[in-house]
Amino acid sequence: MARIDVKKTYKLYIGGQFPRSESGRSYVVNDAKGNLMANAAQASRKDARDAVTAARAAFGGWSSRTAYNRSQVVYRIAEVLEGRRDQFVAELRTSEGVTSARANAAVDAAIDRLVWYAGWADKITQVVSSANPVAGPYFNISTPEPTGVVAVVAPTGPLLGLVSVVAPIITTGNTCVVIASEAHPLTSITLGEVMATSDLPGGVVNVLTGSVAEIAPWLASHMDVNGIDLTGVTDPELATSLEVAAADNLKRVRRAPDGEVDWLQTPGTDRLTDWLETKTVWHPIGI
């Protein structure tokens, strides 16, 4: 007897839940051959607002965890991703139309990238902190602190690109709201499922699918967002207007890259340090 297909409903990932868009909208996502793959939720500005609220609520708990514990959690994402590698390989092949070898390479690299950043969680402080010599009876110490809630426009690479921008942000204790790749949103939501089942507290990563041009300006001007990563913005005019909007509350901005980024390259630490503030403490000697 023929079996009826059980199709997956792709929704948003906000605050550890998978809600539909508040607006009730969805849009058609095609595979590489132009056939209907699925409908994705089309997030509205109110979904973005809810996601920021969730990210802000999660920030206190996540940022006050020990770096060692955050490292374990990011590593755990890699473990769970490893367990579901076949699903990701299949999704990448369908959505991007790449060969099995290339899809496997991308999944491998994504898992390795998570492990690489997990290792940095309790080491980045030693790299960017310092004991400063001062002319007075004080210990003067500078240490990094997470920036806060970071909005991210994710690059097109549906798995590796997304992991490469999100992992460094959460590793250092920030929380984020990600606008997934508009063309390939489905893998991002599947990645959300991985995060939901890997000890990552709800709200640390929130994934929205939909129109970048529609949602990003609301995140850029949002007064409760502390930074914005424009890596996935391809339209230079939009990038400029987002930077202008972001200036209102002095958000940290990571500008859109010039040209293609090769995500397979080992990254430097700049994506970690972009979302760190420096706290300097003066402590009297002898007390």
Add this chain to the structure above:
Amino acid sequence: MTTTSASTSGAGVFDDITASDSSLRRFLHGLPGVDQVGAEARAASLGTRSIKTTAKAFAIDLAIRMVDLTTLEGQDTHGKVRALASKAMHPDPADPTCPMTAAVCVYPDMVATAKQTLGSSGVKVAAVATAFPSGRAALDIKLADTRDAVEAGADEIDMVIDRGAFLSGRYLEVYEEIVAVKEACGDAHLKIIFETGELQTYDNVRRASWLGMLAGGHFIKTSTGKVQPAATPPVTMIMLEAVRDFREQTGQMVGVKPAGGIKTTKDAIKYLVMVNEVAGPDWLDPDWFRFGASTLLNDLLMQRTKMATGRYSGPDYFTLD
């Protein structure tokens, strides 16, 4: 229809009812029962209205004017009450067009501090009295508590009813206690807290509402905020129906104050829709409807800022209280 305030104890036409415990019980138990499913469905359906743009701006400003900014913690200090009073006068210091709240609500020993800060600004001082929040004290202690707050300058007294007596059916005892407290209030307005979370049924909420109105309360209030559930839409709706019916029968208007658990602008607007639809537009005024809240104000201010600037605001830009 006249809209005089409930200034006399009892409502004249109801003198027979309040003459004895049995006649009062007969009246309260003779009130029509509340259809629980229907009431909840009606309250939920009133929460689905979409209020946008200019109507929303109006609703936000009205809601701010209706807030009884409340701090009722064991850890309250004079400094905190002064800060809260300043916030009541200037909720958004960056925007002079932002209206003041209706009142600040504090414990009786903080009334003098609040009064001193508020001066003649027009923001009223409400004090919770009568052994708030449990109400478990002797009557003379409750009356002394009330007089103490009034002498310190409270404009409004929020009293709690004796829920134990009410639930055991000793309605006249509750009635007489309210009348005594009202007398102790003098010129101060009296709000009667039922603690609906402890009343068990919607029928009891309707009975308590009538009891409070018969005893001459200026306001009937849902909860202390110390018991869950606090204010809920169905309970507030039943109380709004009671004040509407009371005005139809007596011509006297009584206010309603939901308190506790109203945290967002969205919730507040749902309540305003309910006030308009159930009681009528006459109640859309700080003299007749109040919100007992503390965190609600910041959300209202954030929404107000969002409407003025076109971008989402954040909690960093408003005082914590």
